Amino acid sequence: MAKRLNVLATGGAGFIGSHVVVELIAAGHGVVILDNFENAAPDVPARLGRITGVDIPTIRADVRDKEMVRRALGRHGIDAVIHLAGKKAVGEAVAQPLLYYDANLGGGVALLEAMQESGVGKLLFSSSATVYGPGAAPMDEDHPVAPSNPYGRTKLMLEEIITDAVAAGAIESAISLRYFNPAGAHPSGLIGEDPRGTPNNLFPFIAQTAAGRHAKVRVFGDDYDTPDGTGVRDYIHVVDLARGHVAALSHLMAAGMPQVHERFNLGTGRGYSVKEALTTFSRACGFQVPYEIVARRAGDVATCVACPDRAARVLGWRAEMTLDQMCADHLAFQREVA
Ligand code: UFG
Numbered sequence: 001m002a003k004r005l006n007v008l009a010t011g012g013a014g015f016i017g018s019h020v021v022v023e024l025i026a027a028g029h030g031v032v033i034l035d036n037f038e039n040a041a042p043d044v045p046a047r048l049g050r051i052t053g054v055d056i057p058t059i060r061a062d063v064r065d066k067e068m069v070r071r072a073l074g075r076h077g078i079d080a081v082i083h084l085a086g087k088k089a090v091g092e093a094v095a096q097p098l099l100y101y102d103a104n105l106g107g108g109v110a111l112l113e114a115m116q117e118s119g120v121g122k123l124l125f126s127s128s129a130t131v132y133g134p135g136a137a138p139m140d141e142d143h144p145v146a147p148s149n150p151y152g153r154t155k156l157m158l159e160e161i162i163t164d165a166v167a168a169g170a171i172e173s174a175i176s177l178r179y180f181n182p183a184g185a186h187p188s189g190l191i192g193e194d195p196r197g198t199p200n201n202l203f204p205f206i207a208q209t210a211a212g213r214h215a216k217v218r219v220f221g222d223d224y225d226t227p228d229g230t231g232v233r234d235y236i237h238v239v240d241l242a243r244g245h246v247a248a249l250s251h252l253m254a255a256g257m258p259q260v261h262e263r264f265n266l267g268t269g270r271g272y273s274v275k276e277a278l279t280t281f282s283r284a285c286g287f288q289v290p291y292e293i294v295a296r297r298a299g300d301v302a303t304c305v306a307c308p309d310r311a312a313r314v315l316g317w318r319a320e321m322t323l324d325q326m327c328a329d330h331l332a333f334q335r336e337v338a
Contacts, residue, residue: 003253004030005029005030005079005080005253006031006079007079007080007082008034008073008078008120009021009032010069011063011085012056012084013040013045014035014040015182015191015193015238016179016182016238016242017033017035017084018044018047018191019191019239019241020242020245020246022048022051022186022242023239025056030076031056032056032057032059033058033059034068034069035058036063036085039195047190051186051190057076059072064106064110069111070114073118074118079120079253081120081123082126082249083108083126086103086104086108086126086154089151090149090200093151094150100151104154104155105154108161109161115171120171121173122171122173122174123171123173123252124174124175124177125162125175125176126177127156127159127176127179128155129179129181130149130151131147131159132147132178133147137303138305139304139305139306140310141264141310162176162261166260172258173261174260175261175262176262176264177248178265178266180233180235180236180265180267180268180304180306181202181203181233181234181267182236183203183235183236183326183330184203184321184325184326185330185333186329189333189336190336192238192329192330192336193333194208194333202217202233203277209291210287210289210331211334216291216292217278219275219291219293220274220295220296222293223296224303226302228273230273231273231301232272232303232304233304233305234269234271235268235326237321237326240266241266241319244315244319248311264315266308266311267306267319269309272323277327280323280327283324283327284324284331285331
């Protein structure tokens with residue numbers, strides 16, 4: 001097995017972060033969570049304890065609190081940081097851009113400063129496919145970047161800040177992971193995504209509708225240039241996504257890559273339409289989840305699908321789980337929280 005690392009996971013109690021924590025521990029690493037619990041349930045660390053059998057040290061703090069981050073890095077002998085903390089709702093970012101620049105860029109810069117001051121040199125950053133401009137699918141990492149909203153711009157800007165920090169030697173090396181559309185939940189049903197308020201994203205909305213919390217799923221447009229007219233996305237099981245982080249961490253720690261900032265897509269390379277997602281989720285439930293076709297949502301593109309070949313080639317990682325699995329696991333979690 002690879003060397004045991006001590007990893008600080010900012011946002012480690014969130015949807016993706018919690019799954020990353022599970023896979024890091026399964027791979028034999030030690031983890032410390034730093035999370036402000038603004039968008040995470042307070043019992044996530046206890047649930048992670050049930051899944052992993054490990055009592056995971058958890059610091060309730062905001063990543064903008066540089067002093068707290070610095071103390072966490074020193075006290076726990078951290079070898080690498082996975083930076084997942086951040087705000088992620090596109091609509092909210094359009095309405096309140098300064099909130100997003102403060103949280104996502106302010107948080108990123110504070111973290112980089114704390115890492116530099118503590119001599120912790122290795123960083124994995126949660127970026128997003130939202131950094132890409134429109135164009136033909138599948139998209140590889142050289143696809144032109146052109147985010148269409150302030151949320152996406154925070155992801156791209158922080159990638160660029162990380163590039164500058166690495167070039168200047170403030171930190172040693174970094175990897176940005178560009179996520180496509182995470183879906184599903186841990187097969188235990190103990191952790192997953194149950195957003196507060198009305199979900200923006202398709203999967204939580206379908207799951208809450210199946211649980212009777214909404215009358216219908218609104219399908220945003222059926223007149224796109226796609227096989228059935230509804231939007232096509234590259235949904236990736238969150239456990240596959242989490243395992244991508246473990247593979248990227250091994251690559252990051254390997255000798256011989258100082259002063260590099262690499263980017264990898266984490267997606268499956270396979271797109272599914274909104275209608276296919278609804279059909280598959282309905283099959284998992286055993287009944288048709290009700291839906292109606294409504295107007296297109298502003299800012300949506302027809303298709304967004306990854307070319308995941310670089311991650312396969314360099315990290316030795318590929319997504320393995322099916323859309324059926326994503327639906328079954330999401331449903332199991334929804335039943336657990338309902
Ligand atoms: N959709 C519906 N009804 C809904 C919600 C979504 O029809 O209630 C459709 C959308 O129009 C789109 C698809 O389902 O065709 C997926 O929509 P999501 O909101 O789940 O995901 P997006 O692809 O719009 O955005 C997601 C994340 C972003 C991230 C982006 C990466 O929300 O944070 O993927 O490309 F940036």
